[in-house]
Amino acid sequence: MARTDLDTPTSVTDLVTPTWEYAPAPQATDVVSIAATNDLFIGGDWVSTRDGSTTATLNPATEEQLATYTVAGPADVDAAVAAARTAFASWSRLRPATRGAHLYRIARIMQERAREFAVLESLDNGKPIRESRDVDVPTAAAHFFYHAGWADKLDWAGLGPGPRPLGVAGQVIPWNFPLLMLAWKIAPALACGNTVVLKPAETTPLTALLFAEVCQQADLPPGVVNIVTGDGDTGAHLVSHDGVDKVAFTGSTAVGKAIARQVAGSDKKVTLELGGKAANIVFDDAAMDQAVEGIVNGIFFNQGHVCCAGSRLLVQENVHEEVVDRLTERLGTLRLGDPLDKNTDIGAINSSDQLGRITDLVAAGEAEGATKWELDCALPTNGFWFRPTVFTGVEQSHTIATDEIFGPVLSVLTFRTPDEAVAKANNTPYGLSAGVWTEKGSRILEMAGRLRAGVVWANTFNRFDPTSPFGGYKESGYGREGGRHGLSAYLKPAA
């Protein structure tokens, strides 16, 4: 690490933000071995497809093919559900402490193989290794540790003595946190005595397949976890399957609504974790350095591919200029590029489809009259990339203020009073998360009570912990994952 500009500083800005250059610090990839072709994990074994097909998963940072995998057909899903049903009979009756021991073992193996998981996640998803290594993988293991502890304490989960598992859970997850979303789904289901069939997203199947190896290594009984890779049709067949007792879905609001319609009238229990358009609210008394870090973390973490991202920044009018100046100055220090470089802050966009969606929404923002700022940086020649972007002069009616962009794009709006902040923050069909930055504890409590969001962070943003329930209101879905509340989604009261 060397300072490149050693001249005498000529302005205050030079003193505050020196130009730093970093030598490349690439993470070695020899820790992972990716099979060229991948079967389905059903009944504890790798099995070839019965009626499916194959497709490829790419490295979004290079567009190179990483592997091919199976797109499971209806007969494959039937087989996976049947395997989960068979396994349920014994898994649900296993001594709870023994179930917990299996989960502990999985958690420990995930820790032991953490580097392998982190590299594979960054290769398949495009997220910076710093994030997969320090956030995704440790938090995924933490979910297994946490739920392992619950396995023999379910009588105290708030559902009365002797709560029972639901049966077979059909679980469908998105591509933005592939391993972490898997952990949010599988850990509570197994702790409560259910068995699962999980379908990863089209563009990120690889860490779920590596997790299947961990299940084998942990001697998890066959059929307790089944992984069926595939597309939307695979997911649709799984969630509507008669043999599935519980549907757990994380993904877009549009697909969530389709699933709700599909399972309406059945006795399946359903949780939906959907999209968001969170307000991150900065009052004029906030600690500004921390707030600016929180804004950056809120929207540029994971390239903004975060359902609870703070994509709408609401700034008190009298500090708007100061906040925007500090923010763009801070963004100027972000490094965009190779996800496997340990210095990278902004990795690749997960797919060309997603890049297209972000590009269209940003074009709409410009067409509707908002002012665009973007990071002045070179983009790699291959792969899918988008510069961190900030829109000021955004009005509530603008598309970029209402639609989920799911990319590194921030819309800045202003407010004068707490009432106006609440009204603007709640003016969205979503209700997943919000942030409040102020030094006044009383204001935090008042705002938290008035914001229609499942999670409200105070003087921080994007904090995840397995002990804390997560979920939305309105079109962000229903049900909670994590904490004691999350267990109730996988249990029913004693007969």
Ligand code: NAD
């Ligand atoms: P998506 O809805 O397109 O796909 C999600 C998953 O659903 C994929 O595995 C996909 O194959 C599957 N799927 C597609 N159609 C289906 C159908 N008809 N029936 C069953 N499964 C089907 O979403 P995405 O683009 O992969 O993910 C981005 C979205 O996920 C964003 O809207 C984001 O906000 C949301 N998300 C929400 C949370 C949360 O906890 N609330 C977390 C992460 C992502």
